[in-house]
Amino acid sequence: MNSFAISDADRRLIPSSGLRGPVPLLIAIMTFVMVVVAAAGLALANTGAVIRAGVEHRYSIQIADGAAKAPAAIAAARAQPGVGRVNQVDPAELRRTLERWLGPASAEADLPLPAVIDVDLKPGADPAAVASAIRKAVPSARFVGHRTSLAPLLKALRGLTLLAMGLVLMIALASAAAIVLAARGALDTHRGTIEVMHGIGATDEQVVRLFVRQIAVDALLGGMAGAAAAGLTIALIIGGAGTATMLAGAPPLGWNDAIWLLMLPLAIALLATQVARIALVRALRERL
Amino acid sequence: MAGTIVEFDRVGLRYGTGAEVLRDLDFRLGEGGFYFLTGPSGAGKTSLLKLLYLAQRPTRGRMSLFGDQLDHAPREALPGYRRRIGVVFQDFRLIRHLSAFDNVALPLRIAGHGEAEVEGPVREMLAWVGLADRASARPPTLSGGEQQRVAIARAVIARPELVIADEPTGNVDAAMAERILHLLTAMNKLGTTVIVATHDVGLIAATPGAQLIRLENGLLVDPTGLLRHPPGAPSRAAAP
Numbered sequence: 001m002n003s004f005a006i007s008d009a010d011r012r013l014i015p016s017s018g019l020r021g022p023v024p025l026l027i028a029i030m031t032f033v034m035v036v037v038a039a040a041g042l043a044l045a046n047t048g049a050v051i052r053a054g055v056e057h058r059y060s061i062q063i064a065d066g067a068a069k070a071p072a073a074i075a076a077a078r079a080q081p082g083v084g085r086v087n088q089v090d091p092a093e094l095r096r097t098l099e100r101w102l103g104p105a106s107a108e109a110d111l112p113l114p115a116v117i118d119v120d121l122k123p124g125a126d127p128a129a130v131a132s133a134i135r136k137a138v139p140s141a142r143f144v145g146h147r148t149s150l151a152p153l154l155k156a157l158r159g160l161t162l163l164a165m166g167l168v169l170m171i172a173l174a175s176a177a178a179i180v181l182a183a184r185g186a187l188d189t190h191r192g193t194i195e196v197m198h199g200i201g202a203t204d205e206q207v208v209r210l211f212v213r214q215i216a217v218d219a220l221l222g223g224m225a226g227a228a229a230a231g232l233t234i235a236l237i238i239g240g241a242g243t244a245t246m247l248a249g250a251p252p253l254g255w256n257d258a259i260w261l262l263m264l265p266l267a268i269a270l271l272a273t274q275v276a277r278i279a280l281v282r283a284l285r286e287r288l
Numbered sequence: 289m290a291g292t293i294v295e296f297d298r299v300g301l302r303y304g305t306g307a308e309v310l311r312d313l314d315f316r317l318g319e320g321g322f323y324f325l326t327g328p329s330g331a332g333k334t335s336l337l338k339l340l341y342l343a344q345r346p347t348r349g350r351m352s353l354f355g356d357q358l359d360h361a362p363r364e365a366l367p368g369y370r371r372r373i374g375v376v377f378q379d380f381r382l383i384r385h386l387s388a389f390d391n392v393a394l395p396l397r398i399a400g401h402g403e404a405e406v407e408g409p410v411r412e413m414l415a416w417v418g419l420a421d422r423a424s425a426r427p428p429t430l431s432g433g434e435q436q437r438v439a440i441a442r443a444v445i446a447r448p449e450l451v452i453a454d455e456p457t458g459n460v461d462a463a464m465a466e467r468i469l470h471l472l473t474a475m476n477k478l479g480t481t482v483i484v485a486t487h488d489v490g491l492i493a494a495t496p497g498a499q500l501i502r503l504e505n506g507l508l509v510d511p512t513g514l515l516r517h518p519p520g521a522p523s524r525a526a527a528p
Binding site: 007015192193196197201202203206 | 344367390
């Protein structure tokens, strides 16, 4: 039976608290926090994915003992199948990079500089075979994936994403617990009406339907209000801070993410409805 | 011969771990009978009524209603039996935020009747109890007598097989008491079994065909269990 299809007469039995009751406010706050945390989690996941995609096929050949061996390493790399761009980093650029740590000393001519060669592999290329060929040509060369270098950062991003998802789950559980309390409170408030209904022959389902509908409406209203506030907050944060976009090379949240976030208030309303139904049925079973 | 609508077999009731408030109740009520339940305050009348309208289960013994043993019936089965019983509570138990019309209509709506089937009978019943012009009034704005009449209308609107009334004339004037008794008698003549808990001797005297159930200290003052005391007859000594 459809829990929401009740008559006007049935609706009059349990007067709606509308936005005056605690449930909409509670759900609004929970939804606000949940959407913001979920958005942060999605943004972190997206940033991690963009960084990972950017360095997925990018490697470096590092030759610590001099630039003289660079041509041999470049030749060995280019000879391998699936190797795309091979480009030695300009020593001047290396010196500019080192200047941050060494200051003017980085410009001294006798400062030994490693040779750094950027290598892009095409999808399907075998990095181990390329590394083997380079080491064969230049034994002192290291063939390092950028992904390996960025592994700690990616791991941290993944951990933060998981933390955000965990927080979303915890907020959902807290919401469910609050709904249980609200449902039991509603039963206590309307104890007299329920006793009369039971005495006249109402089934638990008839009683539950009255409350579930109201809780669902309250949860939906609260969820939408909370989601709207969260959406505004997220838009302000994203609009005001382009750092993440700059770092990742893409907006931190896409349309797909927006759809997921918009589904959260609906999920909250659905969760509230089901939790309320279970709580109400259990509470009613304690009575004759 | 009419069948048995209520049967108690050594029924006892206690609340929590307290002493038994009803002990060894052993009686049968026939279908279509009119019964008065009397006894001093604290004798257990309200507890017996609670058993009869299925608000309590006996703590021991066997209890049957409408031919079905219900002392251990699953609670899911009880609403169906409750719909066959109309109850007039002493404290009325009207829903305060509903109009008199909605209060009276409640049993019909709970039983699944549509609005088209509700409107006419409820208006007719309100008119019968003299509240046609108070249909939209809420209980707090009604007098005690008016609330009692709404409670009676609610109890009988769905034409229950068993009507249980706890002091139904306690808050109305003599004329209205007579009308209420007339309604209950009329329903009884149509086959409804009526059980009225009352201290009103006049009410008992005005119903010559009725039988008397007398409780004292949780015991039925009728060792035979046949309830053959006509109103006005001297009551027997309490059973041991």
